[in-house]
Amino acid sequence: MKVGLFIPCYMDQFYPQAAIATYRLLLKLGCDVEYPEGQTCCGQPLANAGNEAASRGSYLHFVTMFEKYDYIVAPSGSCVYHVRHHFDTLDQTDAVKKVRAKTLDLTEFLLDVLQISSLPAKYPHKVGLHQSCHGLRGLHLATSSELVNKPAASKLHELLSMVEGLTLVELDRKDECCGFGGTFSVKEPDISVKMGKDRIRDHFSKGAEVITAGDMSCLMHLEGIISRQKIPIKVIHIAEILNSDEI
Amino acid sequence: MMPHAQKAAIFNKDEARTDWHDASLWMVRKKRDFAVSEIPEWEFIREFASDIKMHTLSKLDDYLEAFEKAAIQNGAIVHWAADAKEHNDIVLSILNKHQAKKMVKSKSMLTEECHLNEFLELHEIEVIDSDLGERIIQMLNEPPSHIVLPAIHLKKEEIGELFHRELHTEKGATDPQYLTEAARHHLREKFHTAQVALTGVNFGIAETGEVVVCTNEGNADMGVHLTPVQIHSMGIEKLIPRRSDLAVFTRLLARSATGQPVTVFTSHHRNPKPAGEMHIILVDNGRTEQLGKPDFRSSLKCIRCGACMNTCPIYRRSGGHSYETTIPGPIGSILTPGIDLKKHGQLPFASTLCGSCTDVCPVKIDIHTQLYKWRQIVSEAGLPEAGNKTMMSIMGNGLASPSFFHRLGNIGRKLLRLFPGKERFLSFTVWTKDRDLPKAPVESFREWYAKQAKDAQ
Helix, strand or coil: CEEEECCCHHHHHHCHHHHHHHHHHHHHCCCEEECCCCCCCCCHHHHHCCCHHHHHHHHHHHHHHHCCCCEEEECCHHHHHHHHHHHHHCCCCHHHHHHHHHEEEHHHHHHHHCCCCCCCCECCCEEEEECCHHHHHHCCCECCCCCCCCCCCEHHHHHHCCCECCEECCCCCCCCCCCCCCCHHHHCHHHHHHHHHHHHHHHHHCCCCEEEECCHHHHHHHHHHHHHHCCCCEEEEHHHHHCCECC | CCCHHHHHHHHCCCHHHHHHHHHHHHHHHHHHHHHHHCCCCHHHHHHHHHHHHHHHHHCHHHHHHHHHHHHHHCCCEEEEECCHHHHHHHHHHHHHHCCCCEEEECCCHHHHHCCHHHHHHHCCCEEEECCHHHHHHHHHCCCCCCCCCCCCCCCHHHHHHHHHHHHCCCCCCCCHHHHHHHHHHHHHHHHHHCCEEEECCCEEECCCCEEEEEECCCHHHHHHHHCCEEEEEEEHHHEECCHHHHHHHHHHHHHHHCCCCCCCEEEEECCCCCCCEEEEEEECCCHHHHHCCCCCHHHHHCCCCCHHHHHCHHHHHHCHHHHCCCCCHHHHHHHCCCCCHHHHCCHHHCCCCCCHHHHHCCCCCCHHHHHHHHHHHHHHCCCHHHCCHHHHHHHHHHHCCHHHHHHHHHHHHHHHHHCCCHHHHCCCCHHHHCCCCCCCCCCCHHHHHHHHHHHHC
16 A cells, blocks of 8 residues: 655655654654655635635646555645645546545544554644544544534544543633635635634643643644743644653 | 624724623524434435525425415515615505505515515604514614524613613613513504514415414514505515425424424414505515526525624624625625625635535525635636735746745745744734734745655665
């Protein structure tokens, strides 16, 4: 099984440690994983800004880059959601269909494909879990709080429960949006920041030392506010926790 | 029209008030969560309701004719209004026919949409909104900020102040019981002297020709029972085929709206009173056009519960007035661009596309998908909300080119490394107004990967 690793553009440049953790974790779990170096972007930033037509080229490039892999794994529910749902505007060739079906978020790949039930990970900290919206409601990585599905499930919770020493804090609002929203963060900066502040307060007031999520973009936005307001709390991508062997 | 972002920025200047507004609506969302958690088959009912509505919309012409026929048989007078103006003219003609100068009106978003009050006031008709929240904002000369809770943006102290001024209640009184009692007496007099009552319609039943009105205050019933002439204004999308279908919707509506199992009153109006007149006005006002758009047709399933507003993290932090539409919030942002793209084209961008609206919607409208689709249309129309088209096209080509993409990324990161902490002074970047940029690492993942691949060889 050959796995192609897709790393979102901003993670490549600003959060290489989360990308490295994803890569090492997949290696550790015995995957034959490769990072195709010609990769660019899934096209979501332009498309969400209303310019789907302009992102067509990057969609096609994505398909070309990744069609040869059995699975395409990305540490981002948001990019994966974009590929799976919004590449519907392309001609549905066999390559496009395959890429759409086989592109998975890291957490669903670990649980649904590798079917892991334990991890050699240790992270003795109090952690708040932020459910990134596209993973949550787009990929159904968890049961959103609006739905009445019982029992409620959450892939991120399931994976974090495998980590030794980790304590999850209970939040008041378990899946409210952080306010990033791509272009929204700069089109509506006041609400975007207010939403972020409110999320951080929820985590911080429950004693979380660290906020984790499946999407680094949410965390980048929260980190920007945390840093500006000098709040003693950190952000860390879930891949870094799952790959952690901190003693 | 002021951009939503600017209105939202003003709303957020008083952070304590924003927190209060957010908490008030979040409480309604939590009540809704509790109420729906008691219904194990909730997701099934949502699907069922969605199917009924999609079916009805697919044969709307047939059902409208069936409804009209049955209503006429019941003794009602049925009018057809293509737009707001026709609707308002019909209401005025009914009032004139009865030489009526005073009309009580229960909650009706449709008449808000048609700006009926302003129109009738120009013709010297006194319109009294009889729903308490509506009456409050009518006294303030403000539009509703929410479709179910029209005065949710006001604090009880402000209502106390208003009632002191308008209804001569004690100065400084804030007790909701006391204030409601004052409003009750004030409205009672209006009910007794009005000649015509107008209500909104929650559901029209094609099989029986009756209209169903759901209220908590009984004000719609009071109006209809006390006046000889009753008017029911109804959007054409309010139809459901059979009376037996209604139970599906009454189970969804109040739970989604306020967390109540059912509204206090669910009134079926079928026949005129003895010696009375019953009018039903069927209003299109853009609905047929929306029905003709396959991507947005399903927005007409909406039963106006307001749950998407209560759950929307943007609505809660910007208030209903920031949308400048009759129907604010997520559903309004997919209904109104079809009416006036230039005016409302910015609204699909007032969202993070978090999808909470879609999951909370009792009739399963894929609101966030439609927001995304409206963005594409706004862009195609060349409106500024979607950014400069040429720039976007250049960016698009860049994103498809590995060499351009990698160079741009590296330049960006290295610039940040050259000026650590200085980005704050780059005041032109909106991001850094209240947020820092991420700290730029020495090497990108790509560089790290290339190096370790080389080492492995």
